[in-house]
Amino acid sequence: MRICCGLRITAPDAKCKLFSSNYQVALRYYVSSCRAVLLPRFGGPEVLQVRSNVEVPDLKPKEVLVRARAVSINPLDTRMRSGYGRSIFEPLLPLILGRDISGEVVALGSSVKSLSIGQEVFGALHPTAVRGTYTDYAILSEDEVTPKPMSLTHVEASAVPFAALTAWRALKSTARISEGQRILVVGGGGAVGFSAIQIAVATGCHVATTCGTESIERILAAGAQQAVDYVNEEVELTIKGKFDAVLDTIGVAETERMGVNFLKRGGYYMTLQGEAASLADRYGLTLGLPAATAVLLKKQIQYRYSRGIEYSWTYMRADLDGLIEIRNLCEGGKMNIPVDKTFPITQVREAHEAKDKKIITGKVVLEFD
Numbered sequence: 001m002r003i004c005c006g007l008r009i010t011a012p013d014a015k016c017k018l019f020s021s022n023y024q025v026a027l028r029y030y031v032s033s034c035r036a037v038l039l040p041r042f043g044g045p046e047v048l049q050v051r052s053n054v055e056v057p058d059l060k061p062k063e064v065l066v067r068a069r070a071v072s073i074n075p076l077d078t079r080m081r082s083g084y085g086r087s088i089f090e091p092l093l094p095l096i097l098g099r100d101i102s103g104e105v106v107a108l109g110s111s112v113k114s115l116s117i118g119q120e121v122f123g124a125l126h127p128t129a130v131r132g133t134y135t136d137y138a139i140l141s142e143d144e145v146t147p148k149p150m151s152l153t154h155v156e157a158s159a160v161p162f163a164a165l166t167a168w169r170a171l172k173s174t175a176r177i178s179e180g181q182r183i184l185v186v187g188g189g190g191a192v193g194f195s196a197i198q199i200a201v202a203t204g205c206h207v208a209t210t211c212g213t214e215s216i217e218r219i220l221a222a223g224a225q226q227a228v229d230y231v232n233e234e235v236e237l238t239i240k241g242k243f244d245a246v247l248d249t250i251g252v253a254e255t256e257r258m259g260v261n262f263l264k265r266g267g268y269y270m271t272l273q274g275e276a277a278s279l280a281d282r283y284g285l286t287l288g289l290p291a292a293t294a295v296l297l298k299k300q301i302q303y304r305y306s307r308g309i310e311y312s313w314t315y316m317r318a319d320l321d322g323l324i325e326i327r328n329l330c331e332g333g334k335m336n337i338p339v340d341k342t343f344p345i346t347q348v349r350e351a352h353e354a355k356d357k358k359i360i361t362g363k364v365v366l367e368f369d
């Protein structure tokens with residue numbers, strides 16, 4: 001074992017290769033251990049532990065090792081910490097939380113062709129990844145990262161991928177939105193909702209949304225035609241006409257009823273609050289997943305026959321083409337997610353507490369030194 005760049009590196013002959021160009025010498029290495037935030041059990045922010053010497057597994061052929069510069073906090077992180085998805089994750093504890101990342105590539109799996117060492121990248125892990133991004137060195141597959149938008153800092157870039165890919169999948173893969181359509185985003189003030197608005201506007205759609213008072217100006221500036229304050233206005237009276245697609249980021253009974261009522265025949269209702277994980281947590285995987293399938297199918301059939309609309313639970317999924325389009329939107333000034341506050345990674349508990357207690361409602365990013 002030897003120490004290099006402050007990292008513990010083992011088996012240097014097997015894992016390190018030195019290579020040079022005319023102007024630089026780069027050290028290509030695999031890191032064997034590093035700092036990470038571990039979740040040893042479910043609970044409040046106090047269960048999170050910043051540990052050094054957490055093992056970094058060897059890369060599989062299509063994986064890349066990314067040195068984290070910034071990772072953002074998504075609602076999934078705080079929910080997972082509290083036990084959401086325990087039917088899947090409990091046997092896999094301790095976990096590393098975190099989906100989003102912006103950083104630099106430091107090592108490549110043997111078959112990775114599209115990325116190079118030293119490249120600045122951003123991306124997101126899929127929702128069920130066990131080794132997340134709250135670590136100095138995160139492992140993602142080649143199709144989960146792409147070069148970071150040059151116009152964004154690492155902090156800004158880390159706020160985008162998970163939320164924007166969730167919106168992308170709903171609007172582009174499920175509803176296949178196109179120019180001229182009318183799209184309603186329920187909850188346009190949040191990261192997924194605001195991403196959806198920007199994707200729909202860039203597609204040439206007419207967008208209406210519900211949001212808090214403080215989000216209205218930002219949403220209209222992003223190109224939405226109507227932003228209705230869900231606290232102070234009568235949403236159902238203020239929004240007029242029917243829509244081709246509704247993305248419901250809130251997904252409670254009331255917003256579902258409203259969203260469905262606003263759809264044209266042939267339209268798509270998509271909720272982010274699918275019940276697969278919660279039913280699996282309640283009844284166990286063996287009973288919960290078939291129960292979730294039954295609930296989903298019942299609603300799909302009911303809505304198709306009663307109203308002629310398509311109903312779906314939508315989930316984030318890695319999509320390299322989508323991520324590249326999202327990067328292009330960022331580069332073109334058509335996509336951003338405002339960052340409310342940053343914390344150093346060592347203050348991850350304070351950051352989670354601020355989200356749990358809704359002291360900070362906007363995006364929070366954890367920075368690495």
Ligand SMILES: NC(=O)c1ccc[n+]([C@@H]2O[C@H](COP(=O)([O-])OP(=O)(O)OC[C@H]3O[C@@H](n4cnc5c(N)ncnc54)[C@H](OP(=O)(O)O)[C@@H]3O)[C@@H](O)[C@H]2O)c1
Pocket residue numbers: 074075076127162163166186187188189190191192193210211212213214215230249250271272273274314315316361362363
């Ligand atoms: N299924 C998936 O794969 C997936 C992926 C990502 C996220 N999600 C889920 O989707 C939800 C949103 O995620 P996010 O990252 O966008 O969260 P976020 O950035 O924290 O956004 C939440 C926003 O919702 C708005 N809001 C709350 N109640 C509302 C209401 N009744 N009507 C309209 N807007 C309301 C608030 O906006 P204002 O500030 O304007 O009041 C708040 O900022 C979370 O529950 C998350 O767990 C699911």
